[in-house]
Amino acid sequence: MPVHIQCESPEVIELSDLVEHLRQSSLDPRDHDSMISVAPALKQLANNRDFLSEMICGELKDNQDIQADNDYTPQVFMLHAPQVAGQSYFLRACFWPGENDEILLSSGKGAFFYGVPHDHNFNFLTVGYQGPGYSSDYFEYDYAKVSGVPGEQVDLKFIERSALSEGKILLYRAFTDIHRQIAPERFSVSINIMEHSLRSVTMDQYEFHPENWTISNVINRSSALPMFMIAAGSGDGEAQHVLRDIFRSHTVERVRMAALEALVATSPTPDAALQLVRLVHSRHSRFMRGRALQLAARIEQGAGHVDN
Secondary structure (H helix, E strand, O other), rough: OOOOEEOOOOOOOOOHHHOOOOOOOOOOOOOOOOOOOHHHHHHHHHHHOOOOHHEEEHHOOOOOOOOOOOOOOOOEOOOOOOOOOOOOEEEEEEEEEOOOOOOHHHOOHHHHHHOOOOOOOEEEEEEEEEEEOOEEEEEEOOHHOOOOOOOOOOOOEEEEEEOOEEEEEEOOOOOOEEEEEEOOOEEEEEEEEEEEEOOOOOOOOOOOOOOOOEEEEEEEOOOOHHHHHHHOOOOHHHHHHHHHHHHHOOOHHHHOOOHHHHHHOOOOOOHHHHHHHHHOOOOOOOOOOOOHHHHHHHHOOOOOOOHH
8 A cells, every 4th residue: 555654743834845845855756765755844734724725715816817737627726836847746735525515416426536446657645634534445556467458357455445634644656556535524635746757648547447356447648649649640641650660669668559559540441450450569568469459359340449
């Protein structure tokens, strides 16, 4: 399960103090020890009971430009977005409706990811800021042993159920920790230090079926496939050559496979699509081989495209 970090510091700091501390500490959010080292400063910000409400009120006064740097859903309030090229983290607050709150009853649990087992393709440090906090069923798995094809059975190890209570600090580890969140008894808030690195947009994040523990969906936020699909469908011969080059040489296998999938989806005939799929051979990764088998099966069944 996520690493529980004990920290009892009573000190209170401002958001700007935390931002400066992270800058001076040269935080590397990909490194567990580096994240753990800044946990006391996150706890000290969580001890500040006024900063978040003051920040929200300040933004509401200028309601023409609320959360301009926020690409997430309204459940997320951005505290500090990447300000310089190469900054590998950001800060956010997350709002968790209680089990009897009207917004949850009207929107449904899925809108807040409740009851949806998922992993993460990034590390993040979180602290319970307000309320009893969401509970989670925690599991662990070996990402390297998974090819990543929807429908694949995954060996999950159940660890425990526990809640993110006020002041509790957890480090969620990329590619290791899986949790199924449960709505808290009443409205709660958490504060996060989030990894913002290349792997969070190029490595897959998975959602799992809770009944049979198979991969149900790939939920990373990569835009590679839709972008490649547009290029492949343009009828431009140069685009086809570029996508073939990406498939042959890109360093990230998910990007390579996305290029091939775009070419397959826009092939003029099923035979041409199968010829492309056969470019994936025994020397490629488990993920690429598994995805190629899935694509071939869909082509042979007459599927028109390659959506998950």
